[in-house]
Amino acid sequence: MKLLLTGAKLIDPSQNVESRLDIFLENGKIAKVGTNLAKATKSKDSEKITKVIDLSGMILVPGLIDMHTHLREPGYEYKETIASGAAAAVAGGFTSIACMPNSNPINDNRSITEFIRRKATEAALANVYPVGAISKNSEGSQLTEFWDLKEAGIVALSDDGKPVMNAGLMRRAMEYAYSLQLPIISHCEDTNLSADGLMNEGYYSTILGLNGIPSIAEEAMVARDILIAEFTKTSIHIAHVSTAGSVRLIRDAKERGLKVTAETAPHYFTLTDESLQSYDVNYKMYPPLRSEDDVKAIKEGLADGTIDVIACDHAPHGRTDKEVEFEYAANGISGLETSLPLSMDLIKNKTLNWKELITKMSLNPARILNLPKGTLQTGADADVTVIDPLFNWTVDVQAFRSRGKNSPFNGRQMQGKAILTIVGGEIKYDGR
Amino acid sequence: MKFERKDILGIQDLSVNEINLILETAESFLEISTRPIKKVPALRGKTIINLFYEASTRTRTSFEIAGKRLSADTINISSSTSSVVKGETLIDTARNLEAMNPDVIVIRHSAAGAPHLLARLVKQSIINAGDGAHEHPTQALLDMMTIKEHKGKFSGLKVAIIGDIEHSRVARSNIYGLSKMGANVVLAGPATMLPRDIEQMGVKVFPHVEDAITKADVVMMLRIQLERQKQNIFPSLREYSQRFSLNRNNITLAKKDVIVMHPGPINRGVEISPDIADDPSFSVILDQVNKGIAVRMALLYLLTGGSE
Numbered sequence: 208m209k210l211l212l213t214g215a216k217l218i219d220p221s222q223n224v225e226s227r228l229d230i231f232l233e234n235g236k237i238a239k240v241g242t243n244l245a246k247a248t249k250s251k252d253s254e255k256i257t258k259v260i261d262l263s264g265m266i267l268v269p270g271l272i273d274m275h276t277h278l279r280e281p282g283y284e285y286k287e288t289i290a291s292g293a294a295a296a297v298a299g300g301f302t303s304i305a306c307m308p309n310s311n312p313i314n315d316n317r318s319i320t321e322f323i324r325r326k327a328t329e330a331a332l333a334n335v336y337p338v339g340a341i342s343k344n345s346e347g348s349q350l351t352e353f354w355d356l357k358e359a360g361i362v363a364l365s366d367d368g369k370p371v372m373n374a375g376l377m378r379r380a381m382e383y384a385y386s387l388q389l390p391i392i393s394h395c396e397d398t399n400l401s402a403d404g405l406m407n408e409g410y411y412s413t414i415l416g417l418n419g420i421p422s423i424a425e426e427a428m429v430a431r432d433i434l435i436a437e438f439t440k441t442s443i444h445i446a447h448v449s450t451a452g453s454v455r456l457i458r459d460a461k462e463r464g465l466k467v468t469a470e471t472a473p474h475y476f477t478l479t480d481e482s483l484q485s486y487d488v489n490y491k492m493y494p495p496l497r498s499e500d501d502v503k504a505i506k507e508g509l510a511d512g513t514i515d516v517i518a519c520d521h522a523p524h525g526r527t528d529k530e531v532e533f534e535y536a537a538n539g540i541s542g543l544e545t546s547l548p549l550s551m552d553l554i555k556n557k558t559l560n561w562k563e564l565i566t567k568m569s570l571n572p573a574r575i576l577n578l579p580k581g582t583l584q585t586g587a588d589a590d591v592t593v594i595d596p597l598f599n600w601t602v603d604v605q606a607f608r609s610r611g612k613n614s615p616f617n618g619r620q621m622q623g624k625a626i627l628t629i630v631g632g633e634i635k636y637d638g639r
Numbered sequence: 640m641k642f643e644r645k646d647i648l649g650i651q652d653l654s655v656n657e658i659n660l661i662l663e664t665a666e667s668f669l670e671i672s673t674r675p676i677k678k679v680p681a682l683r684g685k686t687i688i689n690l691f692y693e694a695s696t697r698t699r700t701s702f703e704i705a706g707k708r709l710s711a712d713t714i715n716i717s718s719s720t721s722s723v724v725k726g727e728t729l730i731d732t733a734r735n736l737e738a739m740n741p742d743v744i745v746i747r748h749s750a751a752g753a754p755h756l757l758a759r760l761v762k763q764s765i766i767n768a769g770d771g772a773h774e775h776p777t778q779a780l781l782d783m784m785t786i787k788e789h790k791g792k793f794s795g796l797k798v799a800i801i802g803d804i805e806h807s808r809v810a811r812s813n814i815y816g817l818s819k820m821g822a823n824v825v826l827a828g829p830a831t832m833l834p835r836d837i838e839q840m841g842v843k844v845f846p847h848v849e850d851a852i853t854k855a856d857v858v859m860m861l862r863i864q865l866e867r868q869k870q871n872i873f874p875s876l877r878e879y880s881q882r883f884s885l886n887r888n889n890i891t892l893a894k895k896d897v898i899v900m901h902p903g904p905i906n907r908g909v910e911i912s913p914d915i916a917d918d919p920s921f922s923v924i925l926d927q928v929n930k931g932i933a934v935r936m937a938l939l940y941l942l943t944g945g946s947e
Contacts, residue, residue, distance in 0.1 A: 408835050409835055409836050410836035410839045412835070413836055413840070415751055415773055416771050416772030416773030417752075530728065532729055532748065532750035532756060533751065534750040534751070534752075534771070
């Protein structure tokens with residue numbers, strides 16, 4: 208299929224482009240970017256096989272990449288499958304997603320990685336990049352076969368959902384992975400400090416009588432991982448940063464030139480622990496929603512580049528996981544279909560400009576995961592997201608493509624939405 | 640004043656007027672329990688379910704007696720005898736109970752917020768009989784009723800709550816209630832038992848018991864859960880009783896007419912010395928139990944439309 212997209216404003220941080228340009232997609236690649244491509248194409252295209260789409264008023268960006276999702280298959284198909292997760296991704300504007308290994312069984316060997324890739328190919332929606340486990344069964348005691356997993360197709364390593372509590376094992380993992388150019392994504396949580404905590408430790412946990420998770424549970428391990436990265440001259444990517452202290456530690460590490468990158472999720476710059484007052488389990492997540500001061504620090508970290516990536520930590524759950532007492536409810540939010548508009552609020556509240564936002568939602572995740580993506584350069588894969596910045600809509604979880612209907616944003620008024628998601632030159636989502 | 644509330648989930652939600660109405664109604668019920676025939680027909684034909692997911696003697700018995708003295712039919716379900724052991728969810732249990740058309744469901748649960756979940760789901764009135772470390776509104780109301788009887792007022796009273804504040808739903812409910820009614824609430828306990836940012840609830844916090852009880856009108860001692868020792872929240876019962884208990888020596892710091900309260904059950908010799916607990920010149924502990932029935936009668940009455 209040939210596609211000519213005209214009239215949109217192109218924003219491509221990889222080439223520092225932000226202007227009205229036409230873009231021509233052919234054979235799954237970006238064939239041409241320029242002005243008035245319609246004329247040039249029409250004269251050559253006598254058989255009229257090029258589909259022309261007028262996108263006046265729209266914003267066209269390199270396909271968005273979410274480097275932190277949970278697709279639940281194999282094992283928890285009632286929560287999500289690779290196909291339903293990929294459908295949610297394209298509906299949310301994501302052309303590529305990385306999925307964490309905490310399925311059942313855990314993605315700690317070649318056969319699971321291959322299974323995930325096969326399911327993703329069958330679904331033929333978004334590109335799905337598996338993340339392999341650092342330790343066997345993510346138990347934190349024995350390394351997985353990094354080489355074999357890499358050959359099978361993983362793009363990163365993580366025991367996400369759990370921390371690697373053993374600092375010695377983490378050190379070995381970081382050294383070994385670095386030599387393979389496999390990034391390690393660290394779920395930072397000192398479980399001795401988080402213990403049986405259910406929400407951020409502070410005034411609201413005190414009045415709600417729920418066990419608190421102190422910010423230092425995250426920060427102690429962020430500090431540890433930064434120290435290991437420095438000592439071993441390796442790199443580390445910090446997952447779902449939620450606290451002011453983590454932002455400070457990462458900023459300091461970057462200033463000292465260490466190879467530390469970090470991500471946060473939309474809920475950490477949108478919501479605070481005050482929301483938990485209703486005991487609504489949709490606000491229960493790990494790391495927990497933090498305080499006003501933390502939200503402010505996360506925004507500052509996004510603005511000054513301390514936080515490189517926005518990734519939604521898509522954590523779909525079934526009704527049975529959430530329709531219980533707060534204490535027993537599963538952690539997480541089904542995030543792929545609300546991540547972009549929530550992140551666009553950062554433009555409205557002047558935290559980021561468009562180029563910075565797209566850098567964090569496409570270019571930076573591509574760079575960290577070593578994917579040849581995140582750009583609209585001629586010859587690149589034709590992964591494109593078209594955004595209607597003024598599209599007004601109301602979140603309705605029942606309309607989610609994801610099987611996970613668990614979202615604290617249900618009913619929220621949004622402005623902005625992906626209306627066209629093109630993967631490899633093919634339209635995979637059309638919400639016009 | 641008409642009582643418009645569907646549920647009693649916590650003291651946090653109640654207004655001063657509502658608290659006054661509950662206390663006045665309870666006071667009018669006190670006398671019933673002293674009659675030879677301890678029964679009035681106010682709630683005849685009403686059904687009250689006591690749904691207890693956590694062990695309780697005092698509170699469950701108190702609710703049952705309160706219902707019976709008002710002629711309601713009371714049914715007790717505790718987690719060991721119900722479908723809970725078969726793995727039924729709270730939501731399913733609630734919907735099944737709802738289908739049986741009771742008028743009030745009283746719930747105690749170890750998970751904070753469980754009564755709120757129930758209240759959202761079912762049309763019946765819910766009374767929180769204690770949810771995790773969150774609230775225990777009927778305990779705070781009976782405590783307030785006891786204080787009111789002995790002191791005649793709340794405003795200007797210094798009330799010291801001592802012990803494991805972190806895990807205490809009694810402390811939270813009393814902080815809300817007594818502060819609303821104009822008392823000055825102060826807290827003391829080991830630093831490990833004082834939850835973060837508790838000062839934001841409008842209380843003063845002291846590291847030493849002596850500072851908190853000095854010139855206090857009311858001293859409320861909290862039960863120390865013996866299993867907390869394993870969680871390293873305090874080193875030993877010996878040290879706790881030496882430093883944080885109420886005894887003959889430190890009670891002299893309080894006002895002469897101080898009253899001593901305890902929500903029970905008491906660990907004698909741990910948080911309170913037996914001679915203080917048993918001394919009628921200080922201790923109103925059994926009086927609290929007595930007031931508990933009247934307060935629960937009042938709530939059942941008000942929730943089933945008794946104020947109309």
